[in-house]
Amino acid sequence: MKAQSLSLHMRLLVWLLILLGLLWLVIWTSARHTVGDAASREVDQRLQTAASLILNLQIDNARPSSLQLILRDLLTLHLSAPTPRPPGFELVSDEVGLIARSADFPQLAHIASPGFSDLAVDDQDWRVFTMSDQGHGLTIRVAVTQAANDAEAQILDDDFTRPLLWLLPAFVVLAFVSVWRGLAPLRRIESAIAEIDPTNPRPLGLDASRVPDELRQLLATLDRLLIRVRDVLMRQRVFTVGASHELRTPIAGCRTQLQVARRSLDSERCKHALEQAQHSLDHLARLVEALLLLARLDPCASQLKRHRLDLVELTRSTLDTFDAQGHPGVACRLETSQETIFIEANPTLLETLILNLLKNAYQASPPDGTIRVRVSLAGLQARLSVIDEGPGIPEASRERVFDPFHKGDGHATSGHGLGLAIVRTIARVHGGDACLRPAPGGGTEAVASIAVGTTSVA
Amino acid sequence: MRILVVEDDEVLGDGLCEGLRQDGHTIDWLLDGRIAEAALEGEAFDAVVLDLSLPGRTGIQVLKHWRDTHQTTPVVVLTAYEAQWNSVTLLDQGADDYLTKPVDLEELEARLRALARRANGHSDNRLSHCGISLDRSDRRVWVDGTPVDLSAHEFMVLEALLERPGRVVGREQLESRLYGWNEGPESNSFHVLIHKLRGHVGAHRIETVRGLGYRVTDGGAS
Numbered sequence: 001m002k003a004q005s006l007s008l009h010m011r012l013l014v015w016l017l018i019l020l021g022l023l024w025l026v027i028w029t030s031a032r033h034t035v036g037d038a039a040s041r042e043v044d045q046r047l048q049t050a051a052s053l054i055l056n057l058q059i060d061n062a063r064p065s066s067l068q069l070i071l072r073d074l075l076t077l078h079l080s081a082p083t084p085r086p087p088g089f090e091l092v093s094d095e096v097g098l099i100a101r102s103a104d105f106p107q108l109a110h111i112a113s114p115g116f117s118d119l120a121v122d123d124q125d126w127r128v129f130t131m132s133d134q135g136h137g138l139t140i141r142v143a144v145t146q147a148a149n150d151a152e153a154q155i156l157d158d159d160f161t162r163p164l165l166w167l168l169p170a171f172v173v174l175a176f177v178s179v180w181r182g183l184a185p186l187r188r189i190e191s192a193i194a195e196i197d198p199t200n201p202r203p204l205g206l207d208a209s210r211v212p213d214e215l216r217q218l219l220a221t222l223d224r225l226l227i228r229v230r231d232v233l234m235r236q237r238v239f240t241v242g243a244s245h246e247l248r249t250p251i252a253g254c255r256t257q258l259q260v261a262r263r264s265l266d267s268e269r270c271k272h273a274l275e276q277a278q279h280s281l282d283h284l285a286r287l288v289e290a291l292l293l294l295a296r297l298d299p300c301a302s303q304l305k306r307h308r309l310d311l312v313e314l315t316r317s318t319l320d321t322f323d324a325q326g327h328p329g330v331a332c333r334l335e336t337s338q339e340t341i342f343i344e345a346n347p348t349l350l351e352t353l354i355l356n357l358l359k360n361a362y363q364a365s366p367p368d369g370t371i372r373v374r375v376s377l378a379g380l381q382a383r384l385s386v387i388d389e390g391p392g393i394p395e396a397s398r399e400r401v402f403d404p405f406h407k408g409d410g411h412a413t414s415g416h417g418l419g420l421a422i423v424r425t426i427a428r429v430h431g432g433d434a435c436l437r438p439a440p441g442g443g444t445e446a447v448a449s450i451a452v453g454t455t456s457v458a
Numbered sequence: 459m460r461i462l463v464v465e466d467d468e469v470l471g472d473g474l475c476e477g478l479r480q481d482g483h484t485i486d487w488l489l490d491g492r493i494a495e496a497a498l499e500g501e502a503f504d505a506v507v508l509d510l511s512l513p514g515r516t517g518i519q520v521l522k523h524w525r526d527t528h529q530t531t532p533v534v535v536l537t538a539y540e541a542q543w544n545s546v547t548l549l550d551q552g553a554d555d556y557l558t559k560p561v562d563l564e565e566l567e568a569r570l571r572a573l574a575r576r577a578n579g580h581s582d583n584r585l586s587h588c589g590i591s592l593d594r595s596d597r598r599v600w601v602d603g604t605p606v607d608l609s610a611h612e613f614m615v616l617e618a619l620l621e622r623p624g625r626v627v628g629r630e631q632l633e634s635r636l637y638g639w640n641e642g643p644e645s646n647s648f649h650v651l652i653h654k655l656r657g658h659v660g661a662h663r664i665e666t667v668r669g670l671g672y673r674v675t676d677g678g679a680s
Contacts, residue, residue, distance in 0.1 A: 245511060248538040249467050252560035256473030259563045263480050273476060280469045 008186070009179055016175040024168055031161045039153035043144060044116060047129035050087050051142045058091055058099065059136055087144040094137035105143060118146075185212050189219065201226045201233070242405025246287055246416055254280035283416070290418040293352070294404070297425045304346050304429065311341040311350070311382050311450070315375050318354040330365045332358065336375040341382050344453030345430050353426040356419040357386040357446045364390025364444060381432055381449040389443045398436045423448060459504035459574050459617070460484045460635040464494040464520065465536065466512050470559075474507060477563040478570075482597060482610040486638045491515030498529040502631055504577070505570045506533045508553075518551055525552035532573035536561060571595060578621045587623035588676040590659055592616060601659050611636055612655045619664070619674045628671040 088105030092098050106121040119126045125146035132139045189211070192204045203223040211219055254277045261273035297304075312334075319332050354373075361371045365388045374385040393401060400406050402424045405417040423446070424434040431451030439445040461478055465471035466489045475485040486503075488494045491512035498506075510517035521533060535548050535556040548556050555569050571583060571594050583594040591600040597613060599606045608616065618635055619627055633648060652672065656664050665675045 245538040248559045249470060252536075252538070253467055253469030253473055255560040256470055256477060256563060260473050260476045260480065263477070263563075269476065273473065276469045276472055283469075 009183055012179045012183070013175055016179060017172065020171040020175055024164070024171060027167075028161065028164050031164055032157070035156040035160055036153055039149060039156050042152055042156075043127060043149045044129070047087060047116075047127065047142045047144065048131075050089065051129050051131045051140045054089055054091060054142070055131060055133055055138060055140045058138060058140075059133070087142050087148075089143070090141045092139045092141075094139070099138075105141070119143075185210065185215065189215065193222075196226070199233070201230050203227055239404050242417065243291065246405055247284070250280040250284040250287065253277075254284070287416045287418070290416055290422060293422060294418065294425060297349075297422070297429055304349070306344045306346055306453070308342055308344055308453075309347050309350075311343050311345075311384070312336055312338060312375050313340065314347060314350055315354055315373060315384065318351050319358070319373060321351070322355060322358045327358075327362050329367050330362055330369050330371055332371045332373060334373050334375070338375065338377060341375060341377050341452075343382050343430075343450055345450060349426045349429075350450070353423050353448055354384065354386075356423045357384075357448065360419055360446065361386050361388035361390070361444075364388045366390065377452070378449075380452050382452055384448045384450070385445050387439045387443060387445045389439075392438055392442055393436055393444050401436065402434070420446075459570065459614075460486070460502065460638060461570060462494075462497060462501075462503045462506045462531075463487045464491070464497075464506065464512065464517070465489070465509040467509070470509075474561070474563075474566070478507075478567065481563075481567045482613060483570075484614065484635055484638045489513075491517070491520050494520050495523045498524055498531055499527075502634060503531050504574045504635070506531055507536060507566065507570070508533050509536045511538070518548075521552050530577075532570075532577050534566065534569055534573065568595070574621075580621075585617065585620040585623075587620050587674050588663055590616070590620065590663060590674065592620050599659070601663075606658050608655070608658055611651055612658065615651060615655055616659065616674075619672060623674055626667045626670045626673045632671070 088102040090098065090101040090105050106119070106124075106126055114130045114132055117128050117130070119128055126143045127146060127149060128141055128143040130139065130141045189204070189206065192206055196202070196204075203226050204219060206219060208216060257273045257277040257280065261270045261277065264270035264273060316334055319334055322332065358371065358373070365371060369389040372385075372387040374383075374387070376383045376385075402420045404421040420434070427434040427448045427450060431453075432449035434446065434448040437445050437447065461483050463471060463474050463478070463485055465474060465487070468489070471487055471489065475487045478485050486497075488497055489512075492514035494508070494512070495515060508517050508521060512520065515523075517535060521535070524531070524533070532554040533552065535553040536559055537548070537556055538559045545556060554573050557566060557569065575581070575583060575594065585592045585594070589602045592613075593599075594617065599608050599613065599616065614636055615632055618632055629648065636648075636651075652664065663674055663676070665673055667673060
């Protein structure tokens with residue numbers, strides 16, 4: 001869980017970094033480009049200014065001797081701040097030829113075209129601006145090396161592009177912080193889940209207002225699951241406690257009786273103790289059988305074998321079995337309006353179901369009582385009712401008696417407390433259910449319903 | 459000792475009663491919690507063996523009722539519910555001892571002996587008075603250093619008398635200890651028993667206090 005949560009952090013971080021990196025690259029490239037353009041424009045503008053300045057000076061004051069000095073001062077003043085070197089220039093008159101030329105001006109006499117041009121002279125790139133004044137017959141050429149251009153670009157670069165470099169680590173930090181903060185609820189939930197005690201699960205109980213919308217549904221589902229797991233565990237625990245008690249009691253009885261038998265000098269007493277031990281073992285065997293049956297009936301276990309059988313006939317034969325087992329003092333009567341009710345069921349399990357209900361009814365019955373067994377069909381369900389004339393079961397207990405190992409008050413030693421649990425489980429695996437209700441005129445009616453299945457009444 | 463067994467499982471209850479009888483105790487057996495609640499009133503038991511899962515009332519309820527009504531009889535609780543009732547709860551509810559099922563008879567007997575002797579203020583299994591010594595664990599008796607063979611009933615009477623040396627123990631008390639509820643004594647069998655016991659330990663050592671009962675005395679001194 002930890003590893004997965006981290007990988008989510010990692011994934012978001014990587015994507016965010018890629019995205020921010022691309023963004024930065026775009027900003028940086030365009031800034032570089034803009035700075036380059038701006039530098040060129042700046043240089044060009046300077047050349048233009050210088051050219052028109054020189055031209056105007058020449059026209060106004062035709063003293064070339066001082067011209068160079070003035071120009072130098074002016075241009076130096078004008079250009080020295082960003083550029084260490086002033087531009088070179090050449091002033092040519094149509095009448096007298098060259099009027100003035102600065103020392104660093106390259107030999108470019110052959111250039112005549114007006115406007116801007118790039119030239120390579122003596123291994124140096126030059127930017128040259130040529131301007132002519134047709135009225136006075138003058139041509140001015142102003143030139144700076146490309147290095148000057150680069151220096152200008154470098155200054156702009158320093159001013160505008162360099163700060164973008166600082167943005168890069170800031171982006172990384174921001175990405176980390178936003179991923180960490182953004183996924184905080186996830187980590188909170190993860191730690192809440194990690195704190196769940198698997199032996200005693202309880203709902204997470206997180207404050208819904210602090211949970212993001214997307215996770216709210218997930219958490220609600222998780223809470224419901226936890227509650228169900230808790231219920232299952234609780235039932236399991238009750239079952240285990242009951243089973244341990246029910247298993248231990250006959251073992252304790254058997255052990256004690258064997259100790260008594262071992263110490264008995266009197267053979268009659270010894271025999272009695274051994275019989276009692278045998279009795280305990282029989283009880284234990286029945287209990288283990290019942291537990292194994294319940295385990296086999298687990299809904300998760302494999303599908304059980306079903307046959308098409310007649311419930312009326314099966315009930316009749318089970319009643320015969322019950323009588324044969326010797327249950328004196330109580331009469332059993334089968335009441336049904338149907339000749340046959342065919343159902344898809346497992347005959348052994350159904351017989352167990354009917355026998356368990358009969359045994360319960362027998363235990364509740366008063367001497368010379370009657371147990372009525374009714375088999376009927378209601379819609380798609382076959383219904384088997386076993387009605388006794390006993391004292392009845394209070395409403396509060398009617399559901400609890402189906403819990404494994406539940407023993408009603410007053411039933412001191414009867415059975416192992418699994419009979420009705422088995423009845424209900426068998427009914428449920430046959431698509432039905434079992435319940436108890438008060439019988440008219442006192443007593444209890446135990447009703448088990450079973451899905452008829454594909455075949456129906458004959 | 460006269461011991462009350464409250465156990466709803468018939469096989470286990472029968473085994474416990476039979477085993478304790480073999481050890482020479484008088485046993486009464488109850489299977490229902492409600493009846494057990496009232497059982498200590500007006501009856502003198504030396505100890506109780508109480509199961510926790512009972513019909514009617516749980517063992518805990520029964521125990522609580524006894525302690526609430528100031529019944530101080532020592533109680534050993536039998537439990538299969540170690541998860542539900544831990545030893546602390548049981549002892550706090552007034553149990554003097556507890557055993558988890560399945561129970562070893564010899565251990566149960568030893569614990570009952572320990573409870574009985576503690577209830578009477580003794581620290582070991584040996585009771586001695588006026589030259590008579592009685593060992594409860596191996597059930598032997600010496601008179602002036604000489605071993606004496608006693609029947610189970612004789613031993614029980616002598617044990618009851620020696621538990622409260624010098625004090626008078628009523629005949630009904632001795633009889634209930636001998637016979638419990640089920641076996642009624644024949645009319646003069648008790649007198650016969652006392653006579654036989656006197657024959658073993660010396661007639662002068664067991665004195666009849668008319669109208670009250672019996673006590674162990676140093677015959678020469680009185």
